[in-house]
Amino acid sequence: MSSHQKITDSPIDFAVEIINDVKNSKEEGVLKCVQCGMCTSTCPAARHSDYNPREIIERVLDGDETILKDDNIWNCFYCYTCHSVCPVGNSVCEVNQILKQIAIENGIGYEKLYEYMGFADSYFTAAIGAIPEIFFTDIDRDVPGWWDFRQHLDEIRQELELDPPLMPSEEVIDEVSKILTITGFKAKIEKIRASQEAENEERS
Amino acid sequence: MRDDLKVGVFLCECGGNIADIVDLDKVREELDVEFIGQFENLCSLNGRKIIRDAIFDHDLDRVVVAACSPISHEKTFQDYVKPLNPYLMDMANIREQCSWVHSDKEKATHKAITLINASIEKVKQSDAVDPIYCQTPDEVAVIGGGIAGMNAALSLAKQGTKVTLIEQSPSIGGHMAKIGKVFSPVKIAEECGMCLLNPILNELVWNENIEVLTNTKVIEAERRAGTYNLILEKSPRYVDTEKCIACGKCAEACEVEVPNDWNDNLSMRKAIYRPFGQSYPESYVIDMDNCTKCSNCVKVCTMRAIKLRGKPERIPLQVGSIVVATGHKLFDMEKRPEYGYTRYDDVITQSELGRITGVNGPTKGKLLKSNGEVPKRVVMIQCVGSRDEKPDGHKYCSKICCTVALKNANIIKHKYPDTDVLICYTDIRTPGMFEKYYKHTQENEVRFLRGRPGEVVKKGDNFIVRTEDTLKGEFVEIEADMVVLSTAMEPSDGTREIADILNVGVTEDGFIKESHPKIKPIATDVQGIFVCGTAHDPKDITDSIMQATAAAAKVNEYNYGGVEIEPFIAEIDTEKCIVCGECIERCKYKSMSVQNDQIYIDPMSCTGCGKCLNGCKQRAITVNGNIDEKIMSTINGVLSKKQEGERMILVFLDNIGYTAADNIGVNRLSYPESIHIIKVISVNRVRPRHIRYALENGADGVFIGEFPGDLMYDEVERKIQRAKDRIAEMGHNPERIAFSKVYIPYFSGLARKFNDFDEKIAELDSSK
Ligand SMILES: Cc1cc2nc3c(=O)[nH]c(=O)nc-3n(C[C@H](O)[C@H](O)[C@H](O)COP(=O)(O)OP(=O)(O)OC[C@H]3O[C@@H](n4cnc5c(N)ncnc54)[C@H](O)[C@@H]3O)c2cc1C
Ligand code: SF4
Ligand code: SF4
Ligand code: SF4
Ligand code: SF4
Numbered sequence: 001m002s003s004h005q006k007i008t009d010s011p012i013d014f015a016v017e018i019i020n021d022v023k024n025s026k027e028e029g030v031l032k033c034v035q036c037g038m039c040t041s042t043c044p045a046a047r048h049s050d051y052n053p054r055e056i057i058e059r060v061l062d063g064d065e066t067i068l069k070d071d072n073i074w075n076c077f078y079c080y081t082c083h084s085v086c087p088v089g090n091s092v093c094e095v096n097q098i099l100k101q102i103a104i105e106n107g108i109g110y111e112k113l114y115e116y117m118g119f120a121d122s123y124f125t126a127a128i129g130a131i132p133e134i135f136f137t138d139i140d141r142d143v144p145g146w147w148d149f150r151q152h153l154d155e156i157r158q159e160l161e162l163d164p165p166l167m168p169s170e171e172v173i174d175e176v177s178k179i180l181t182i183t184g185f186k187a188k189i190e191k192i193r194a195s196q197e198a199e200n201e202e203r204s
Numbered sequence: 205m206r207d208d209l210k211v212g213v214f215l216c217e218c219g220g221n222i223a224d225i226v227d228l229d230k231v232r233e234e235l236d237v238e239f240i241g242q243f244e245n246l247c248s249l250n251g252r253k254i255i256r257d258a259i260f261d262h263d264l265d266r267v268v269v270a271a272c273s274p275i276s277h278e279k280t281f282q283d284y285v286k287p288l289n290p291y292l293m294d295m296a297n298i299r300e301q302c303s304w305v306h307s308d309k310e311k312a313t314h315k316a317i318t319l320i321n322a323s324i325e326k327v328k329q330s331d332a333v334d335p336i337y338c339q340t341p342d343e344v345a346v347i348g349g350g351i352a353g354m355n356a357a358l359s360l361a362k363q364g365t366k367v368t369l370i371e372q373s374p375s376i377g378g379h380m381a382k383i384g385k386v387f388s389p390v391k392i393a394e395e396c397g398m399c400l401l402n403p404i405l406n407e408l409v410w411n412e413n414i415e416v417l418t419n420t421k422v423i424e425a426e427r428r429a430g431t432y433n434l435i436l437e438k439s440p441r442y443v444d445t446e447k448c449i450a451c452g453k454c455a456e457a458c459e460v461e462v463p464n465d466w467n468d469n470l471s472m473r474k475a476i477y478r479p480f481g482q483s484y485p486e487s488y489v490i491d492m493d494n495c496t497k498c499s500n501c502v503k504v505c506t507m508r509a510i511k512l513r514g515k516p517e518r519i520p521l522q523v524g525s526i527v528v529a530t531g532h533k534l535f536d537m538e539k540r541p542e543y544g545y546t547r548y549d550d551v552i553t554q555s556e557l558g559r560i561t562g563v564n565g566p567t568k569g570k571l572l573k574s575n576g577e578v579p580k581r582v583v584m585i586q587c588v589g590s591r592d593e594k595p596d597g598h599k600y601c602s603k604i605c606c607t608v609a610l611k612n613a614n615i616i617k618h619k620y621p622d623t624d625v626l627i628c629y630t631d632i633r634t635p636g637m638f639e640k641y642y643k644h645t646q647e648n649e650v651r652f653l654r655g656r657p658g659e660v661v662k663k664g665d666n667f668i669v670r671t672e673d674t675l676k677g678e679f680v681e682i683e684a685d686m687v688v689l690s691t692a693m694e695p696s697d698g699t700r701e702i703a704d705i706l707n708v709g710v711t712e713d714g715f716i717k718e719s720h721p722k723i724k725p726i727a728t729d730v731q732g733i734f735v736c737g738t739a740h741d742p743k744d745i746t747d748s749i750m751q752a753t754a755a756a757a758k759v760n761e762y763n764y765g766g767v768e769i770e771p772f773i774a775e776i777d778t779e780k781c782i783v784c785g786e787c788i789e790r791c792k793y794k795s796m797s798v799q800n801d802q803i804y805i806d807p808m809s810c811t812g813c814g815k816c817l818n819g820c821k822q823r824a825i826t827v828n829g830n831i832d833e834k835i836m837s838t839i840n841g842v843l844s845k846k847q848e849g850e851r852m853i854l855v856f857l858d859n860i861g862y863t864a865a866d867n868i869g870v871n872r873l874s875y876p877e878s879i880h881i882i883k884v885i886s887v888n889r890v891r892p893r894h895i896r897y898a899l900e901n902g903a904d905g906v907f908i909g910e911f912p913g914d915l916m917y918d919e920v921e922r923k924i925q926r927a928k929d930r931i932a933e934m935g936h937n938p939e940r941i942a943f944s945k946v947y948i949p950y951f952s953g954l955a956r957k958f959n960d961f962d963e964k965i966a967e968l969d970s971s972k
Binding site: 034035036037038039040041042046047052054055084085086087088089 | 672
């Protein structure tokens with residue numbers, strides 16, 4: 001493989017765009033990456049897929065914007081391990097979130113988000129982020145006994161002399177829904193849902 | 205009177221550094237003085253003649269040099285004005301604080317005129333005074349008996365200086381004694397560390413100019429006119445070093461076994477022990493924390509050297525200078541549990557590996573795991589605790605651990621060619637000749653993997669080291685049966701302690717700070733205290749020795765030259781003083797004490813801040829140098845040049861703030877022309893009445909900066925607040941006074957603050 005860097009190319013701009021994103025809490029962290037791979041060595045996504053957090057930073061520093069279309073970026077699930085081990089105070093986790101956001105703004109990755117729509121819905125129905133039902137079977141397979149535990153949560157809490165879990169009141173739910181609508185979150189969700197459902201229809 | 209004094213002004217073009225921006229012809233026209241001349245490079249040797257001739261020809265009483273910053277050339281021009289008294293000269297800084305920070309020629313020229321005028325007014329208030337000379341006693345204390353301290357002591361002693369070498373542990377030698385083999389890049393070999401150390405130790409022991417005090421610490425220090433009065437505490441050894449012949453019968457008889465810290469706790473020793481084979485003094489010592497006082501040892505000692513009772517002894521010591529050589533310690537591995545150090549015996553540090561491979565170590569030099577087998581694969585992890593911004597980590601590179609890892613890998617390969625050694629690194633740092641050693645290590649079949657492991661876990665009999673091979677972009681799990689961690693070097697506890705006791709500055713990492721990292725790498729920020737070895741920063745033995753011998757040279761330089769102190773310090777009128785002692789408590793710099801029933805002021809530590817003045821009901825204290833008057837005249841000198849509609853902000857800074865302000869110019873940043881910086885001996889000398897006077901006579905704003913590390917900081921901050929309150933009561937806007945922190949390195953921040961304050965004042969002016 002070889003590549004050519006033109007005198008007018010400015011690869012660093014991509015990193016600077018990411019650093020300037022409001023989501024970035026690590027100041028110049030991206031630029032300080034030493035490519036040591038400590039993030040990759042602890043990243044669960046890297047262990048189980050082709051995702052490589054160090055490479056994410058490498059490509060960002062190279063100004064390689066094709067990364068936005070790379071399927072692998074969707075394998076990070078925000079465990080923040082890389083964030084806590086990076087010796088130079090960088091956070092691939094945050095960089096990943098920013099990359100995904102840029103991708104979404106460019107209409108990329110709607111199909112990935114679609115799977116998570118249940119989360120978004122729960123903000124409107126309960127004012128909290130609850131695990132969407134479509135994940136239940138997977139979780140029960142990975143965490144044996146989980147479903148049983150969940151079914152009997154109320155009794156278990158009673159036995160431990162704990163109060164029933166505090167859930168947001170109707171009032172709060174209304175308010176949160178209102179905020180989500182005004183800020184454009186709702187419209188965004190609907191757009192993603194509509195585009196995916198249209199695509200599903202086409203396919204079927 | 206002072207107004208009739210004949211002042212000469214010397215304008216320097218500084219190559220074009222000044223003349224290109226400041227119109228010096230205009231400056232000459234505008235100033236009315238006895239003599240004014242313009243020259244290309246005043247600081248050159250010609251300058252001396254030019255200035256001296258003008259002083260004679262025009263019979264000048266005072267001189268103003270308008271050139272660069274006094275920080276760079278005050279000493280030069282104080283010398284060039286001879287035969288005039290050096291303190292009858294003042295510098296107007298029209299380079300760093302004018303031509304380098306402003307680009308508008310007209311405004312810069314006007315500002316230069318203002319600054320020079322301020323200097324003219326100020327210098328008229330100056331009187332001829334003599335600097336104070338202090339000759340320091342030439343005895344020296346070297347604190348810390350590692351390789352650095354030993355070399356500093358030896359070098360001084362050979363030059364005829366009396367040295368007391370103070371070591372807190374029972375033996376001198378420091379870390380070098382336990383390293384085992386040491387790297388030697390030029391020979392591309394590992395050499396016996398003890399064999400290199402021993403001749404130095406012997407020479408030191410036999411040198412009559414050196415007194416070695418082991419088990420001894422400095423617990424108090426007081427400085428007075430170039431003399432340090434130290435109080436040492438010598439802990440009892442319980443074994444008389446004069447009588448003990450180090451036969452070891454006592455240790456055989458002792459039944460108490462404790463981990464041997466000299467062997468990094470990898471073996472056991474008795475409660476009565478000798479730290480290591482070549483330790484000095486050659487005598488046993490009792491570790492009283494573990495001794496049961498059973499007296500077994502006392503009974504078997506034929507020399508009657510052991511006494512189970514003893515008390516710490518206090519020893520006063522007076523010296524003229526001090527060398528700090530208190531060394532380093534290693535990063536605490538409890539802070540990085542992911543590497544399993546505290547859980548697994550076969551995860552060790554490079555230091556422990558050094559002990560294991562050392563012939564005088566726990567396994568007599570055999571590389572063995574805790575189960576007694578030779579490891580099949582040793583994985584070394586670099587940069588543990590170094591180059592690490594995580595909590596408790598160190599941002600710096602520990603500098604020696606790459607070479608230490610190479611050394612230990614080679615030692616393993618020589619003896620156990622079948623053991624696979626893999627070094628996991630981020631960068632291999634082997635500058636200079638050490639690069640050859642790196643290549644040599646590769647030829648020795650030591651393997652390298654570029655990646656920083658995230659964790660070490662145990663699986664079955666082996667460890668799994670998880671890392672990414674970053675050159676391949678591949679996550680790998682490496683099986684190993686021994687893991688060696690290259691831990692960071694950090695300042696020893698003794699280094700932190702002594703910094704506190706001696707009041708010397710430390711870096712953000714806790715190492716002893718040099719007074720200038722580039723050109724004064726051995727002096728500290730306290731006169732007469734020098735640093736060497738790993739107490740200063742991570743370094744190897746060679747560099748420690750070089751710095752130690754340099755420290756010895758610096759000490760002698762200091763001893764022979766004496767010290768010259770600016771005379772602007774407090775003085776007591778013994779006629780008026782009733783020795784009530786009010787002032788002693790007030791002085792933040794601990795300069796005052798009672799000696800021979802009189803108040804004594806230590807000229808070395810008095811800063812002339814004037815805090816003591818307030819406390820003295822007898823008005824027996826004066827601070828020399830007409831400082832109040834000088835500040836007032838400088839303010840007048842600036843404000844009298846104010847033009848219609850010009851915004852004028854007065855900025856008061858002491859030496860530190862002034863240096864930061866100079867750095868703005870040196871780095872060619874800019875700030876508004878309204879900023880006029882006035883250098884004061886201590887910010888505390890700027891009084892509320894100065895501020896009030898300035899605001900009532902044309903100043904639009906007053907900005908006061910102080911270094912938070914200054915002992916007077918809190919005091920000044922409170923004082924400014926009070927001044928603001930007063931100003932408000934009098935109907936002025938307190939917003940026109942600003943108080944701010946200044947730091948030498950953060951000059952860009954200071955420039956920003958100047959800009960912000962100028963904008964704020966502009967707003968206040970326009971809303972008026
Ligand atoms: C694992 C390892 C391997 C190394 N291998 C090599 C090598 O092969 N080659 C090489 O060149 N360098 C090597 N080094 C570096 C070398 O150890 C240091 O450069 C050297 O020991 C520094 O000497 P020092 O005198 O500055 O400090 P130290 O050796 O730490 O000595 C300081 C002394 O001061 C005493 N002390 C501390 N505080 C006080 C106090 N307040 N009052 C009185 N006494 C006090 C201590 O007890 C100690 O004796 C290695 C370092 C490590 C960690
Ligand atoms: S851990 Fe940090 S420095 Fe190392 S590769 Fe990952 S992001 Fe870069
Ligand atoms: S946050 Fe994402 S990139 Fe970071 S370790 Fe977790 S899964 Fe990997
Ligand atoms: S008196 Fe102390 S040092 Fe001596 S033998 Fe007993 S325990 Fe050991
Ligand atoms: S010397 Fe090598 S191992 Fe030590 S901190 Fe520096 S790079 Fe890391």
